[in-house]
Structures are given as C-alpha cells and as structure tokens.
Amino acid sequence: MNREVVIIKSLLIDQPKQVKVFDVKIPRQAKNIIGIEMGMRLQSGQMPAHPAYNIADGFMKFYPNVLIGELKLQSYDRSTIFYAQELKQDHNFIHTDYSSTKFNPQPFTHETYAHEDPITVDAKCTVIQGIYKDQFKLTTPYKYIVSIYIWIDNKET
Amino acid sequence: MLKPIKKRFDIRITANNQSLTKTFELDKNIVAVNGLLLTSDKDDLLYYRGSQKIEINGEEYFPDQYESKLLMSGINVSPKQRYYDLGGVSPGNGSVKISYQDTETSGIIFTPYRVSLYVDCSIESNT
Numbered sequence: 001m002n003r004e005v006v007i008i009k010s011l012l013i014d015q016p017k018q019v020k021v022f023d024v025k026i027p028r029q030a031k032n033i034i035g036i037e038m039g040m041r042l043q044s045g046q047m048p049a050h051p052a053y054n055i056a057d058g059f060m061k062f063y064p065n066v067l068i069g070e071l072k073l074q075s076y077d078r079s080t081i082f083y084a085q086e087l088k089q090d091h092n093f094i095h096t097d098y099s100s101t102k103f104n105p106q107p108f109t110h111e112t113y114a115h116e117d118p119i120t121v122d123a124k125c126t127v128i129q130g131i132y133k134d135q136f137k138l139t140t141p142y143k144y145i146v147s148i149y150i151w152i153d154n155k156e157t
Numbered sequence: 158m159l160k161p162i163k164k165r166f167d168i169r170i171t172a173n174n175q176s177l178t179k180t181f182e183l184d185k186n187i188v189a190v191n192g193l194l195l196t197s198d199k200d201d202l203l204y205y206r207g208s209q210k211i212e213i214n215g216e217e218y219f220p221d222q223y224e225s226k227l228l229m230s231g232i233n234v235s236p237k238q239r240y241y242d243l244g245g246v247s248p249g250n251g252s253v254k255i256s257y258q259d260t261e262t263s264g265i266i267f268t269p270y271r272v273s274l275y276v277d278c279s280i281e282s283n284t
Binding site: 005006007008010037039041042043044045046047106107108109110111112113114142147149 | 200201203204205217219220221222223224226227228229230231232233234260261262263264
C-alpha cells in the first residue's frame with residue numbers, strides 16, 4: 001500500500017465574496033496529515049494580466065499579487081485550526097529571469113517548485129473541516145474551481 | 158550497479174474536454190521508479206487545462222483531478238531536480254497508466270497538443 005496519498009477536495013466558487021464550509025473525510029488508515037496544496041481553475045471570467053517584464057523598471061520592482069481567496073482548515077481534535085493560507089496569483093515571477101527582455105516569462109515557463117506546504121497533524125480525527133472565503137476583486141462576473149490537496153501518510157500495513 | 162535512465166511516454170489530446178487513458182510498459186530490467194515529470198509541446202495548455210490520474214503497477218500515486226501544473230517544472234529548476242520524487246518505488250509488472258483529462262478553462266483556447274510523461278528509473282547494469 002502507498003504510504004503517502006493525496007485527497008482532493010474541489011469547490012465551485014461562482015459568486016463574489018462567497019464562503020464555503022466543507023468537511024473532508026480522512027481515511028481510517030491515515031496516520032498523519034503531512035501537507036496541503038491549493039490550485040484553481042477559472043471557468044468563466046478573465047484573470048488579471050501578468051505584468052510584462054520591463055527593463056526600465058530597474059533591478060527590483062515588486063508588483064502586488066492578486067488575492068483570490070483564503071482557506072482555513074481545522075481538526076475536531078486538539079490541533080483545532082492547523083492551516084491558514086491565501087490563494088494568490090503570483091505577479092512577481094518575472095524577476096526569476098533578469099535576462100528576459102524578449103522572452104517574457106510566464107508561470108508555465110518559469111515555475112519553480114510546486115511542493116505542498118508541509119504540516120504534521122495527527123489524523124486520529126477522521127474528519128477535518130474547512131472554510132474557504134472568496135476575495136477575488138474582479139469587476140466582471142467569474143466562476144472558478146478551487147482544488148485543495150490534502151496529503152496524508154498512511155499507517156504501515 | 159544501478160544506472161539512471163529516463164523513459165518518455167506521449168499522449169496526444171485532439172479534442173476539447175477530451176479524456177484519454179493509456180497504459181505504457183516499462184522495460185523489464187527496470188528495478189525502481191524514482192520520479193515523474195509532465196511536459197507538453199504547448200505548456201500553457203497543459204498548465205491551465207490538464208489534470209490526470211497516474212498509476213504504477215496498479216497503485217494509484219496521483220488521483221483523478223490532480224492538476225498537471227503540480228507535476229511540471231519550469232526552466233528555473235535545475236535539470237537534475239525537475240522530477241517529482243517518488244522515492245524509488247518498485248515497478249512491479251512495469252505498467253504505467255495515465256488517465257488524462259483536458260478541461261475547458263476561461264482564456265485558454267484549445268488547440269491539439271501533446272502531453273509527455275517522463276519517468277525517471279533505475280536499471281540493473283553490469284557495466
């Protein structure tokens with residue numbers, strides 16, 4: 001049996017400022033929750049454009065990232081709220097290549113590691129509760145799916 | 158002595174919202190699977206539209222809806238570290254099964270594209 005497995009929870013967000021409360025069932029053979037990742041896929045609407053790399057900006061010009069939403073996860077066990085993270089669109093990856101005056105960096109060309117956030121939470125409690133709050137400030141209507149990846153470590157069998 | 162070897166398996170996505178399952182065979186002399194990597198001839202489509210399930214020897218390592226972007230590496234990652242580390246799992250019967258799902262996404266227009274699954278393996282070698 002695999003020692004590490006991932007559970008995926010997907011949420012559809014179709015209204016501004018929407019709040020979703022959800023439960024995730026953790027299998028009985030789980031020993032620990034060891035990591036959390038998040039991703040999103042826009043179904044309608046348009047993401048804000050990434051800033052283009054401009055050599056005139058100087059050595060370091062930072063751009064504000066776009067906040068999409070906030071996630072909190074809590075266990076019914078003693079650990080209570082064990083994870084809180086913002087889902088963001090990174091607008092500063094353009095600094096990853098200073099030579100790119102002609103080849104404009106994109107997330108899919110200059111992505112660095114996509115590792116999960118490591119955590120260690122006892123998985124004795126077989127249900128965890130989550131809350132996701134939409135914070136996307138788009139003026140046009142939008143709809144997207146948030147995927148929450150919960151990595152667990154199984155007991156040895 | 159163990160020798161590192163990379164295998165590449167391709168699937169072709171030809172229709173919008175296509176779902177495709179394909180099973181590939183690893184060579185019989187492969188003794189461990191160390192890592193996985195996804196790339197494409199159209200990286201933006203794979204990054205924004207792709208998700209997949211991956212099984213090795215019938216064991217699921219990534220479930221349905223696991224986004225492809227989480228298994229991609231940009232050019233900022235050094236070549237030796239681009240693979241998702243599986244920690245040297247046994248190839249068993251050598252079957253690698255990928256169930257790929259293309260999903261329509263706002264702002265990314267579909268054109269046919271190739272998805273390449275790279276598998277980092279170790280083989281037994283006497284040389």
